[in-house]
Amino acid sequence: MEENNKLDILIIAVHPDDAELGCGGTILKHVAMGKKVGIVDLTRGELGTRGTPESRHEEARHAAAVLGLSVRENLGMRDGFFRNDESHQLQVVQSIRKYRPEIIISNALYDRHPDHGRSGDLVNDAVFLAGLRKIETIDEGSVQVPHRPRLVLQLIQDYYIKPDIVVDVSDHWEGKINAIKAFKSQFHNEAYASNEPETYISRPDFLEYIEGRAREYGKYIGAKYAEGFTCRRLLGVDDLFALK
Numbered sequence: 001m002e003e004n005n006k007l008d009i010l011i012i013a014v015h016p017d018d019a020e021l022g023c024g025g026t027i028l029k030h031v032a033m034g035k036k037v038g039i040v041d042l043t044r045g046e047l048g049t050r051g052t053p054e055s056r057h058e059e060a061r062h063a064a065a066v067l068g069l070s071v072r073e074n075l076g077m078r079d080g081f082f083r084n085d086e087s088h089q090l091q092v093v094q095s096i097r098k099y100r101p102e103i104i105i106s107n108a109l110y111d112r113h114p115d116h117g118r119s120g121d122l123v124n125d126a127v128f129l130a131g132l133r134k135i136e137t138i139d140e141g142s143v144q145v146p147h148r149p150r151l152v153l154q155l156i157q158d159y160y161i162k163p164d165i166v167v168d169v170s171d172h173w174e175g176k177i178n179a180i181k182a183f184k185s186q187f188h189n190e191a192y193a194s195n196e197p198e199t200y201i202s203r204p205d206f207l208e209y210i211e212g213r214a215r216e217y218g219k220y221i222g223a224k225y226a227e228g229f230t231c232r233r234l235l236g237v238d239d240l241f242a243l244k
Helices: 020-034 053-067 086-099 115-129 171-182 206-219
Strands: 009-014 037-044 069-078 103-106 151-155 165-168 226-230
Touching: 009 020, 009 086, 009 115, 009 151, 020 037, 020 053, 020 103, 020 151, 020 165, 020 226, 037 053, 037 086, 037 115, 053 069, 053 171, 069 086, 086 115, 103 115, 103 226, 115 151, 171 206, 206 226
Parallel strands: 009 037, 009 103, 037 069, 103 151
Antiparallel strands: 151 226, 165 226
């Protein structure tokens, strides 16, 4: 693996637009800090009511540019039908070893969409396996080096889950909304001409809900907007004065 492939943060999420909705502000904030951030989408979102896999690919490419990502790739798993099994785990292990991130962010622990919780479990299991040297994976003809990130966080998506941490994203809220709106087939956009039916996320008030959640999280740390995350283990800090 070339060292310039190494990422600081890797978001592994099941559908294109999950990362933008759940942590677009956190991505933008860390890119502005000089961190290298990437997204691996597990599926093409081909079962979505609106748009096509091809249109969503272009929308994801546009959103990646808005976010300033170092890399974005799609593993092409079957939307709705992927499983947390050996073959899928090894695909994720390959991505983890390829990019060697310090931090991984995955889908919610559980959610309205069953893909989200299943994806979160898949990534969690793959993170552990990625650190085992007796599991061999190949990338571009070379045996990959084992790697386990130091921290794994989960998004909070549709269902309310009490966060373990929240990140102030006030300075990057407009950029987050622009990244979400890059998915013009999925979210309310008056310029998107289509005979496709309205969906839960394409209604005009859906982005108001996203804003309301961010304002609620921000309130607790004295910020205008914040994004929340969960962690499956206890988190520690070196400096109590770094906490808000």
